[in-house]
Every structure is written in C-alpha cells, then in structure tokens.
Amino acid sequence: MSHIAARIAAAVPADAGEIARLEAACFSHPRSENALREEIAQPERYLLLVQKRQGQLEGYVGLEYVLDEGYITDLAVFSRCRRHGVGTALLRELERRGRALGLRFLTLEVRPSNAAALGLYRGMGYWEEGRRRDFYTSPREDALLLTKYL
Numbered sequence: 100m101s102h103i104a105a106r107i108a109a110a111v112p113a114d115a116g117e118i119a120r121l122e123a124a125c126f127s128h129p130r131s132e133n134a135l136r137e138e139i140a141q142p143e144r145y146l147l148l149v150q151k152r153q154g155q156l157e158g159y160v161g162l163e164y165v166l167d168e169g170y171i172t173d174l175a176v177f178s179r180c181r182r183h184g185v186g187t188a189l190l191r192e193l194e195r196r197g198r199a200l201g202l203r204f205l206t207l208e209v210r211p212s213n214a215a216a217l218g219l220y221r222g223m224g225y226w227e228e229g230r231r232r233d234f235y236t237s238p239r240e241d242a243l244l245l246t247k248y249l
Contacts (some may be wrong), residue, residue, distance in 0.1 A: 103157075106150040110159065112136045114148060117156040125175040127237040144172070147192055149185050160189040162205075164196070169197045169249075171207035174216070175196040186219050198249050205249065208242035210235055219247050 110118065115136040122129035130138075138144050138161070148159040158176035162169055171193065176185045197205055208231060209216050225245040234242035 103149060103184050104210060107188060107192045108145055108150055110139050110146040110148050112139050114146075114156070115139060118146065118148065118159055121156060121159065121175050121177060122173070124177060126173075127235075147196075149180075149189065158185040158189060160186075160193050162193055164197070164200060164202055167201055167203045169200070169202040169205040172207055181215070186225065190223055191220070194247070194249060202249055204238075204246050206246040208234060208244060210240050211243050212240060213248055217243075223247070 115132045118135050119129065119132040122135075124193055127212070135146075143165065144161065144163045145161050146161045149157040156177070157180040158174070160174045161172035164170065167214065174186060174189060176189075187210050205225075206228070207225070209220065210219070225247045227243050228246045229244040231241055231242040231244065
C-alpha cells in the first residue's frame with residue numbers, strides 16, 4: 100500500500116470547511132460548506148479524502164451511487180499536491196469501494212480542455228462514452244462522459 104493510500108479515509112462533517120476551500124481553489128462553481136456537510140451525511144453518497152499531512156488536506160473524490168451505477172461527482176487536488184499520485188490513489192480506492200458495493204461501472208463528466216484530468220482518467224481505463232453539450236459554464240464548454248466498467 101502506498102503512503103498516500105494509507106491516508107485515504109471517508110470524509111466526516113467536520114471536514115466540510117476544508118473541502119469547500121479546496122473546491123473554491125479548483126472549481127468555477129464551488130459548493131458551500133453547508134452543502135458539502137449535507138452531502139457527507141447522505142447514505143448513498145460519500146466523499147473520500149486524502150488525510151491531512153502536516154495539517155493540510157491534499158485532495159478528495161466524491162461518489163454518488165444508485166443500485167449498481169456509480170457517478171463520480173468531483174475529484175479535486177490542491178495544485179501543490181498534483182502530479183504526486185493523489186488523484187490516482189483516490190480513484191483506485193474509489194474503484195475498490197465501488198466493487199465492494201457491487202457497482203457495475205463508474206462514470207463522470209470532464210471538460211475536454213482539462214488535459215491533466217483526461218490523462219489521469221484515460222490512463223486508469225476510463226473511456227469516452229458520450230458528450231453533454233454546453234454542460235459547463237464559466238467558461239461555457241461541453242462535458243465528455245467517461246466510464247470505466249468494474
């Protein structure tokens with residue numbers, strides 16, 4: 100087990116503030132601390148985070164699932180922690196937990212212009228299954244639908 104994988108845990112409501120700060124640094128439409136706290140409390144959703152090292156959150160990934168279908172809601176890593184295996188470790192753990200839940204697949208949306216994210220997902224076996232026109236705003240852009248069958 101890598102040193103990063105050893106620090107992955109499910110988020111608890113007290114983590115919502117740090118996750119909100121990470122979203123504000125990464126997303127054009129971040130969620131509020133209260134919205135994240137509510138999401139963490141829902142049984143069919145969970146967020147995994149890389150535990151703080153030296154008091155700092157490094158990244159998180161979110162999952163929503165219905166029956167045997169999994170939807171990756173977000174993956175965010177602070178810029179100072181990118182290219183160090185944080186995103187890969189989070190996805191591997193999410194896939195492991197998805198298999199344990201009996202999910203058939205995981206799917207997500209990503210901006211076609213997000214080359215780093217596309218490289219990560221494609222490198223881990225996620226393939227393009229479709230496109231949502233004008234899905235994103237600020238700036239307006241389509242979303243690629245990527246899926247990995249478990």
